[in-house]
Amino acid sequence: MKVEIHKLFDYLLDTTTEKPDAVLGFSLSSSPTLGAFLSDLDPNLSLDWNCQSFQGLPALRGHVLRQANLEKTCSPDDVLITAGAAEANYLVMRQLLQPGDEFVLETPGWPQAGVMAKALEAQARLIRREEADGWAFPMGALRAAVNARTKLIFLTNPNNPTGRLFSTEELSEIADIARQHGTYVLVDEVYAGLEWDGERRPSIAGIYERGITTGSVSKALGLQGLRTGWLICRDRELVFDAIILRENSSEIMNIMGEVIAEIALRPDRYHAAMTKARSEGETNLEMLDRFIEEQPLLSWVRPQAGLIGLARLHLDMGGEAFARKLLAPPYKTFLIPGDAYDQPNHIRLGVGGGAAVNLEEGLSRLAALLEELQG
Template identity: 65%
Template sequence: MKVKIHTLFQYLLETTQSKPEAIVGFSLSQSPRLGDFLEELDPDLPLDWNNQNFSGLPELKGHVLRQAGLNGICAPKDVLITAGAAEANYLAIMQMLQPDDEIVLETPGWPQAEVLAKAIGAKVIKVTRVEADNWRLPLDQMAEAITPRTKMIFLSNPNNPTGDVLDETELREIVRMADRVGAWLLVDEVYAGLEWDGPRAPSVAGMYARGITTGSVSKALGMQGLRTGWIICPDAGLIHDAVILRENSSEIMNIMGEVIAEIALRPERYEQAMEKARREGSANLAQMNKWLAAQDELSWISPRAGLIGLGRLPDGIDSGPFARFLLGDPYRTFLLPGSAYDQPQHIRLGVGGGAGVNLEKGLSRLAQGLRDYPRS
């Protein structure tokens, strides 16, 4: 098995040293600082593993269930703490998907599952979200795509990168589709809790025996560097298989990630952090929507949740070359080209990062870049 690099990661690798002065596309909330947690950290904490449970710090697993709305529905044994949602997705996909299996994906969507599925030798079936339909997931096409050959369905909810949200009714319909053929249904929930026009959708791990919920502290809480996430699944075999695979990769969780995440997810701290993230994200979203309404050449479907969305470029501009153009002098502004999501006529716009990303400056430079960019 050889994992090929995806366009999204390739762009990040090539531009990581660029030192932009503004970011238009920040995908996580403003990050807290280590000093915010020092009073509650034990200086005598051994820097060994947690010495309690291979599947994760018990207190942290309890917080994970609570924030997902799964208390009394799933149990701590249904939770595995992982190195971010990326490892959570990796462990589930690599253990459940075999060569020649079929996996149904959404596009645009988080590309990790497609990369891994192709490396395994599985067949990828895509269901396309369309901008003209406000990026909604077409359930009729999903029903046609899911067949007795389908081993897994992979979705993100809220959707990464469009910000669309599947509500409880839609999720239950997809569960019925999956159950008819016995497929696993994996839903990545890294942006859950940042809904702008409705409630948080229920977690699929509490709706379906083969439902897999993954999440992390990376996006909504802005704690990407902790590399702390989770799998929740009521199937004991899947959790056991994921532990076995993790034993041969990252092996155990880093204790500092677990301990700081446990503090961050304590009910009072979590609610305060989420309120701050929603307040700052909502303010940046309002600023973005106001700015876009005044633009003649750029538009988007405002995300219903999360911190990112896709902006449509005018005809004659390809997102890849334009993103590199904007990263150079005099603009020095970073954004991610939509080609990273198979949407070359779009750019990823983001409203995360609080005030530190210089959003107003970035938007001004983006407008100037659009005026200056040579058209084909």
């Protein structure tokens, strides 16, 4: 079946011609420039493929395991470098799911999974997180949903878009539920490493033999333009199936993306970049949290991790109408409506981008619109 557009991308396409003065939904850390990497780049680097492995540069795959704390559990052969986490997710879903297969996914969650379920004619079974429960994951609902026909469970940790974290115990329980039926579990970890509440949670690839961890350098490191991500799985057949599919789509990775990502994930650089990302994110999160506390027309469950969260609008106006009004003059401020995540009474707020997104000014304009609507 034809892949249809989802609301998030539809809204982005519809608003790209606007020139906002401030952004309230920035979802990645501030981006470094190419100049930050020039001293480590070889000017004689061939712009052919890496000529070493179809799975990606070996050094890069080693860094991927190190940052996910999987060095003792997984090997570089368990890693496939992809064109972002989105391609990693796509390769898994496209190879595992056939028409009629059951596919368990969470809502709110990353919209890609729902789009692919429909396109692949898989039977989507939704696990609903509720705001009243702090967006906690309803484990009982998962246990009831998974059966012998369930091919894949798709989750995010931290949850995208609420920032709710799975605990280590919850991840182990998910693995136990899946293991009973031989079901694969994919956990998208694009925001891992940006925990505001405790330590980084373990990756499912290290917990469960059919666990698949996906991630990228896009969000926490602000390197979205490199289009460099990965999947990690101890099931070598699944990894090889993903290689086969990629051979018929993107075929190989772009060498500049691989090389710069390898540099960015070197331990010293990675730790410095993550320290900066956490500091900037926490500063913006505290500002946003104080703002929401003072606004009678807004409330939210503060994210435990990541750079985005959902805030409830206590208005008759829905999220998309509100977002479009905020984007128009005189406010000229951008955010994503909750409609993109099947939460029409919400708006997505982001704390990424550091000082460049002009968050304080954006909040001032948001306050002015709320005051107008309240009046």
